Amino acid sequence: MSLFVEVALPVPMRQTFSYRVPKTYPSTPQIGVRVKVPFGRQQLIGLVTGITDTCSLAPKQIKSVLEFIDDKPLLPESLYKLTLWAARYYFCSQGQMLTQALPVALRKGLDAAPQKIQFWQLTEIGQNIAPEAVKRAPAQKKLLELLKPASLTQEEVISLDISKAALKALEDKGWVARHEKIAELNLDWRTTLEMDETPHKLNKEQAVAVATLNLQQGYHCTLLEGITGSGKTEVYLAVLEEILKQGKQALILVPEIGLTPQTINRFKRRFKVNVAILHSGLTDNQRLEAWRQARCGQAAIIIGTRSALFTPMAYPGIIILDEEHDSSFKQQEGVGYHARDLAVMRGHLESIPVILGTATPSLESLQNALSGRYHHLQLDERAGAAKKVRQGIIDIKNMPLKAGMSVPLLNEIRLHLDAGNQVLLFLNRRGFAPALLCHECGHLHECDRCDAFFTVHQSLGEICCHHCGNQYAIPKQCHKCGSTMLMGQGIGTEQLAEALQLEFPKHPVVRIDRDTTRLKGSLETHLNAIHKGEYKILVGTQMLAKGHHFPDVTLVGLLDVDGALFSADFRAPERFGQLYTQVAGRAGRASKPGTVLLQTHQSDNPILRDLLHRGYGEFARSQLKERQQALLPPAWHMVLVRAEAHLASDADNFLNAFAALLPQDKEFEVIGPMPAPLDKKAGKFRRQLLFQAKNRNRLQQEFERIHPLVEQLIEAKRCRWSLDRDPQDLL
Numbered sequence: 181m182s183l184f185v186e187v188a189l190p191v192p193m194r195q196t197f198s199y200r201v202p203k204t205y206p207s208t209p210q211i212g213v214r215v216k217v218p219f220g221r222q223q224l225i226g227l228v229t230g231i232t233d234t235c236s237l238a239p240k241q242i243k244s245v246l247e248f249i250d251d252k253p254l255l256p257e258s259l260y261k262l263t264l265w266a267a268r269y270y271f272c273s274q275g276q277m278l279t280q281a282l283p284v285a286l287r288k289g290l291d292a293a294p295q296k297i298q299f300w301q302l303t304e305i306g307q308n309i310a311p312e313a314v315k316r317a318p319a320q321k322k323l324l325e326l327l328k329p330a331s332l333t334q335e336e337v338i339s340l341d342i343s344k345a346a347l348k349a350l351e352d353k354g355w356v357a358r359h360e361k362i363a364e365l366n367l368d369w370r371t372t373l374e375m376d377e378t379p380h381k382l383n384k385e386q387a388v389a390v391a392t393l394n395l396q397q398g399y400h401c402t403l404l405e406g407i408t409g410s411g412k413t414e415v416y417l418a419v420l421e422e423i424l425k426q427g428k429q430a431l432i433l434v435p436e437i438g439l440t441p442q443t444i445n446r447f448k449r450r451f452k453v454n455v456a457i458l459h460s461g462l463t464d465n466q467r468l469e470a471w472r473q474a475r476c477g478q479a480a481i482i483i484g485t486r487s488a489l490f491t492p493m494a495y496p497g498i499i500i501l502d503e504e505h506d507s508s509f510k511q512q513e514g515v516g517y518h519a520r521d522l523a524v525m526r527g528h529l530e531s532i533p534v535i536l537g538t539a540t541p542s543l544e545s546l547q548n549a550l551s552g553r554y555h556h557l558q559l560d561e562r563a564g565a566a567k568k569v570r571q572g573i574i575d576i577k578n579m580p581l582k583a584g585m586s587v588p589l590l591n592e593i594r595l596h597l598d599a600g601n602q603v604l605l606f607l608n609r610r611g612f613a614p615a616l617l618c619h620e621c622g623h624l625h626e627c628d629r630c631d632a633f634f635t636v637h638q639s640l641g642e643i644c645c646h647h648c649g650n651q652y653a654i655p656k657q658c659h660k661c662g663s664t665m666l667m668g669q670g671i672g673t674e675q676l677a678e679a680l681q682l683e684f685p686k687h688p689v690v691r692i693d694r695d696t697t698r699l700k701g702s703l704e705t706h707l708n709a710i711h712k713g714e715y716k717i718l719v720g721t722q723m724l725a726k727g728h729h730f731p732d733v734t735l736v737g738l739l740d741v742d743g744a745l746f747s748a749d750f751r752a753p754e755r756f757g758q759l760y761t762q763v764a765g766r767a768g769r770a771s772k773p774g775t776v777l778l779q780t781h782q783s784d785n786p787i788l789r790d791l792l793h794r795g796y797g798e799f800a801r802s803q804l805k806e807r808q809q810a811l812l813p814p815a816w817h818m819v820l821v822r823a824e825a826h827l828a829s830d831a832d833n834f835l836n837a838f839a840a841l842l843p844q845d846k847e848f849e850v851i852g853p854m855p856a857p858l859d860k861k862a863g864k865f866r867r868q869l870l871f872q873a874k875n876r877n878r879l880q881q882e883f884e885r886i887h888p889l890v891e892q893l894i895e896a897k898r899c900r901w902s903l904d905r906d907p908q909d910l911l
């Protein structure tokens with residue numbers, strides 16, 4: 181009898197592929213193992229999703245599996261189910277989603293079993309050599325001394341600053357030899373949890389939250405809505421203690437930028453357990469190792485960004501998503517999954533609790549909390565000694581500005597600096613100036629590949645397009661009229677930092693944005709210097725706005741927020757509310773009172789007024805009502821179809837054909853095709869089509885019905901297109 185397997189491959193075709201199991205394969209294959217198979221002219225790695233003894237393909241057409249990589253399924257059943265569910269929900273192929281869920285090293289076929297550790301030991305001859313015998317080679321002598329009582333792993337040798345040359349010399353002499361062993365699985369933490377620091381005594385609100393959370397068993401999702409500084413992290417830690425004591429693991433997801441040493445250390449410091457950390461700075465092998473540690477239970481706590489959501493746990497206990505409103509949880513390229521929504525689904529499938537924590541809940545989570553689908557816990561007081569902040573608006577209409585700063589703001593900065601405190605200025609535009617202007621003819625220099633202006637980066641001597649990465653040396657002459665009178669238009673962080681340094685020469689300025697933190701470890705270095713008080717003035721973009729704790733910052737100033745208030749995106753007010761509240765939350769986090777000042781031309785903008793007067797919580801609740809009235813998410817459900825092509829008409833034709841396949845009625849709305857807000861990018865025209873449906877299931881069914889038809893449209897061949905379910909960004 182022949183056996184066949186169905187294999188999910190990392191290709192966009194929404195189907196699985198049949199392969200023959202070679203007669204030589206000694207056992208029965210299992211669902212969920214990786215296989216290597218021929219696919220066209222390539223060889224691909226995929227996962228087995230089914231096993232059959234018949235196959236509808238003609239015998240000649242069926243190819244054989246080249247290699248079975250695993251003998252056991254790679255993912256626990258819950259995660260396997262989660263990825264299949266996600267593939268359906270996000271309208272991608274099972275293979276794409278399953279691949280997404282694996283570390284790169286496993287996608288390439290590396291072994292998933294625990295790695296062997298290499299260690300060095302003295303040989304019998306080596307044992308009998310007195311270290312004195314090599315006293316003229318100090319490194320070799322040191323090594324002999326170190327190896328006398330115990331063996332050392334490769335990492336230990338490197339960390340002791342012993343050169344590879346010294347090792348090699350001793351190996352060549354036959355005095356030391358390399359051995360391998362599999363690391364012993366240490367699960368002691370499951371029976372005896374040791375603490376490394378004594379927790380704070382929880383305040384009343386915190387204690388109530390922890391008690392409520394600890395009472396519940398199995399799956400439940402809780403929105404922990406706590407203002408900045410209310411001690412959410414302390415609540416997580418207290419809940420973690422309980423989970424770890426039960427011998428279960430915790431998965432903690434944080435935003436891209438939130439994964440700073442500060443955050444990690446708070447989790448590392450509390451318990452004497454292994455913490456696996458998964459972030460983009462790791463090599464493929466380091467990432468795989470962290471994944472393995474989580475899968476076998478060696479790591480009790482797993483902390484990571486978006487994709488860490490798919491990390492298997494041997495003893496799943498809880499999932500915590502911090503800063504749940506953060507848009508980095510939604511993947512923008514490839515499969516557009518949302519780690520928050522999948523985390524909740526994973527909690528369901530594994531029957532474990534999920535906590536979503538934030539000071540500024542997304543309207544999606546808020547709706548779920550208000551409707552009773554999620555539990556809702558609130559922390560309204562600042563923990564510890566911190567006080568409430570004072571906030572004010574500076575109306576800059578007709579006011580002279582110095583590098584974007586008004587006189588009242590400058591005066592306030594001086595006051596805080598004179599008092600010995602730190603000041604944080606937020607400007608969400610990196611570079612020197614957001615555009616290059618010709619003073620003679622008024623021409624603004626535009627990227628030749630995008631519908632966007634070049635940003636001037638003075639220190640690099642370049643103009644760059646932030647949308648496609650296009651860059652040139654700053655031109656000496658206007659591209660239009662040839663004049664040499666070129667100047668920056670508008671203010672970026674680089675210029676702001678320079679101006680502040682001139683204005684306050686005695687107070688060192690640091691700038692934190694993507695340009696100054698490009699090198700690995702540089703963000704860390706800057707943050708440390710800020711904590712030591714080496715800088716007094718902090719200038720930065722969003723990067724500074726999130727999660728950091730700056731005890732000596734007493735003044736936060738927001739420049740140029742008008743752009744953020746006016747945007748085509750229906751989420752703009754929500755985003756602005758979150759950003760403002762998060763930035764403002766950096767002020768006065770310790771015992772010193774904080775002040776937040778916001779410069780605007782729109783001082784009577786109702787959104788701004790509402791936010792400042794009533795705070796994010798009330799503001800968000802009224803925004804949610806508006807969304808419900810406007811039939812927008814989260815009330816209705818949305819899918820965005822994007823198409824891009826060198827000819828705008830190709831994209832339009834495709835989207836029109838797409839739209840024609842779908843019904844339009846009172847509960848199913850189609851909007852477009854229309855140009856994307858950035859309608860030309862990297863030389864291609866971008867168009868989009870928006871679908872909104874009242875009912876989630878109907879949306880699912882209609883799209884599943886038409887998906888194969890769309891793939892067959894001839895117009896589909898003339899453009900690149902993609903579906904984005906629950907889009908976060910209409911760009």
Ligand code: ADP
Nearest residue numbers: 380381382383408409410411412413414563564
């Ligand atoms: P959040 O995560 O809500 O912003 P944190 O957990 O970071 O708040 O707490 C803010 C500050 O208050 C931290 O410095 C923390 O150590 C301190 N803190 C939190 N809870 C307590 C408590 N119960 N007693 C004293 N200090 C606390």
Ligand code: ZN
Nearest residue numbers: 618621658661
């Ligand atoms: Zn000109």
Ligand code: ZN
Nearest residue numbers: 627630645648
């Ligand atoms: Zn460009």
